[in-house]
Amino acid sequence: MxxxxxxxxxxxxxxxxxxxxxxxxxxxxxxxxxxxxxxxxxxxxxxxxxxxxxxxxxxxxxxxxxxxxxxxxxxxxxxxxxxxxxxxxxxxxxxxxxxxxxxxxxxxxxxxxxxxxxxxxxxxxxxxxxxxxxxxxxxxxxxxxxxxxxxxxxxxxxxxxxxxxxxxxxxxxxxxxxxxxxxxxxxxxxxxxxxxxxxxxxxxxxxxxxxxxQSPVSAMVHHVLHVDSASRFEVITDLAASPGRTIVFARTKYGAKGLARKLNSRGVPAVELHGNLSQNARTRNLAAFSDGTAAVLVATDIAARGIHVDDVNLVVHADPPVEHKAYLHRSGRTARAGADGTVVTLMLSEQVSDVRSLTRKAGVTPTITRFSGADHPVLQEISPGERSFSGAIALTAPETDEQRGMQPSSDRPRRSRGPRGGGSGGSGRGRAPSASGSSRGGSRQGGSRHGGGHQSAGRQSSGR
CATH class of the missing domain: 3.40.50.300 (P-loop containing nucleotide triphosphate hydrolases)
Structure with missing residues (x-):
């Protein structure tokens, strides 16, 4: 070295x-x-x-x-x-x-x-x-x-x-x-x-x-849980309440918002991150996840490549991504800088073919478990430890960029309108708050299993 x-x-x-x-x-x-x-x-x-x-x-x-x-x-x-x-x-x-x-x-x-x-x-x-x-x-x-x-x-x-x-x-x-x-x-x-x-x-x-x-998968353990719609949220809640830090990925901003609110209603402190939030809201939510106020970050793909959060050992694909590159980038939030990590994909019956193709292209051979109840022993195998329902955090209705008269923070480039349009959109294109190292158990690069989230001295942040 x-x-x-x-x-x-x-x-x-x-x-x-x-x-x-x-x-x-x-x-x-x-x-x-x-x-x-x-x-x-x-x-x-x-x-x-x-x-x-x-x-x-x-x-x-x-x-x-x-x-x-x-x-x-x-x-x-x-x-x-x-x-x-x-x-x-x-x-x-x-x-x-x-x-x-x-x-x-x-x-x-x-x-x-x-x-x-x-x-x-x-x-x-x-x-x-x-x-x-x-x-x-x-x-x-x-x-x-x-x-x-x-x-x-x-x-x-x-x-x-x-x-x-x-x-x-x-x-x-x-x-x-x-x-x-x-x-x-x-x-x-x-x-x-x-x-x-x-x-x-x-x-x-x-x-x-x-x-x-495909190397991000090498230090990860991959699971696919074949669930029915009735047990899907119960499984998400169980995994989110397990010890340490979890990132849950949803396909849409509305899905992320809904999951965050439902998790809080169950006593699992969660924050949301998606393109409909204002800059202040994104910064505030990332800070809450980083300092340990929130144990769970529920995000759209904006977080798959936009932030680097150290020492996250569990990533949950509540909604399977559309293509394998997104799967790899989402999953790359864990197993960073030499640490181990676990990735869980929830799959409904109608998604079996898509998820099979997705994992094959990603070079992943997951362990597939089918069950309909939320108390299946595999959940303890995936993320062992006592589940904690310590209480919700206050989720105020954050001011959006639209409400502030700015282009939505969708992290997409501005597109010109058609010939009949009145010009191009605002200047709020592709932008980027930081998430410093956050802590979940098992990292060999810093942080403690139940610590407050910042990387310990003597380690490189995996985003650097």
Missing amino acids: STFSEFGLPTAVVNTLTAAGIEEAFPIQAATLPDSLAGRDVLGRGRTGSGKTYAFLLPLVARLAANPAPRKPGKPRALILAPTRELVSQIEAALAPLAAATGLNSVIVFGGVGAQPQIDKLRRGVDVVIACPGRLEDHVQSRHADLSAVEITVLDEADHMADLGFLPPVKRLMDKTPKNGQRLLFSATLDGGVDVLVKRYLHDPIVHSVDSE
């Missing part, structure tokens, strides 16, 4: 990592750092939770710190593009101590919040912009941001940006960065959309691939 002191990073950076107990590099970091620190374009593929965030932050900080330059209004020296508000905020949190140690500053840019504070920071001059494509493009078009001085550009979760339809704005933004700048692209998969970006913007890139697309 390589230590960060071996890569020639600035002393201030190594000391900052050491102070946080982070000394050994994850495989994706050890593989890419020699080339990225040398100024090469790098294409890195690794699953979510493999440590990609530090893999691009460390060379970015090292490059800027080695060549200090006066800050110019609206002209950042580094650009990081990410698909969601949650991911942007997480990257900022990871960057903050490194930037403080090297005298750098940054701004986060995404929709769903007021633009003026972002504009004010850009005007004062920043070294690093961490942004979702939509809102940044607004700032570029209004001339509050100028990308002509960018020395290093990072595309994080590039495959997810392609899936969300962000390729057009990403291309327009990349076209405004210098052609001779360094580019780092990190992705869990390298399918068609990502390949377009690689061919167009990376110059003779060094490719590092530390795992396969």
Whole structure:
């Protein structure tokens, strides 16, 4: 295992990592750092939770710190593009101590919040912009941001940006960065959309691939529970009330909202996360899940790739996803950074064929159990321990972006209206609050089984 002191990073950076107990590099970091620190374009593929965030932050900080330059209004020296508000905020949190140690500053840019504070920071001059494509493009078009001085550009979760339809704005933004700048692209998969970006913007890139697309399943135990509609919610409730931290995935925002409220009505403290919530509500709910106020997060696919929550040992697909990539990304919320995890998919009789196809494409051979009652012994096998019904948390009706006169925070790019439409939508496109490490039992990377949720010293966060 390589230590960060071996890569020639600035002393201030190594000391900052050491102070946080982070000394050994994850495989994706050890593989890419020699080339990225040398100024090469790098294409890195690794699953979510493999440590990609530090893999691009460390060379970015090292490059800027080695060549200090006066800050110019609206002209950042580094650009990081990410698909969601949650991911942007997480990257900022990871960057903050490194930037403080090297005298750098940054701004986060995404929709769903007021633009003026972002504009004010850009005007004062920043070294690093961490942004979702939509809102940044607004700032570029209004001339509050100028990308002509960018020395290093990072595309994080590039495959997810392609899936969300962000390729057009990403291309327009990349076209405004210098052609001779360094580019780092990190992705869990390298399918068609990502390949377009690689061919167009990376110059003779060094490719590092530390795992396969299906590798997230390797540290997981997979179960499929064949339930009937009458017992479905009882099974969800039992698993959600088991010790530790659980993420439950629903297919729709209405399904997520309904499940969260029903779990609270049973005494299982749960919060919801979906695209119909305002930025404040999303931040508040993620904080409740992170600090242990809520034991369960009920989410749509916005959370499958948008947030990185450490030490979650149980993921429940209350609604099976439509395709296998979504299954892998959802399931990737557990078994992060070397920890073990359990994934449970609930399957109704009419979903048998779809789930069979889904798991086959995902490379998963699950244990399938059929039952109609909620007291089946397999539930204790899946998540052992006493069930806790400690009480609901207050679920106020959160103010939505629509109520605040803003575009819904759907994490989808803005689409132009048709010929008869009155122009395009608002600026609240693709945005990304953070979830710091949260705790469920069994992690080897930090946190305690019943702890409050933050990663213990001496460990890397799996999102970094």
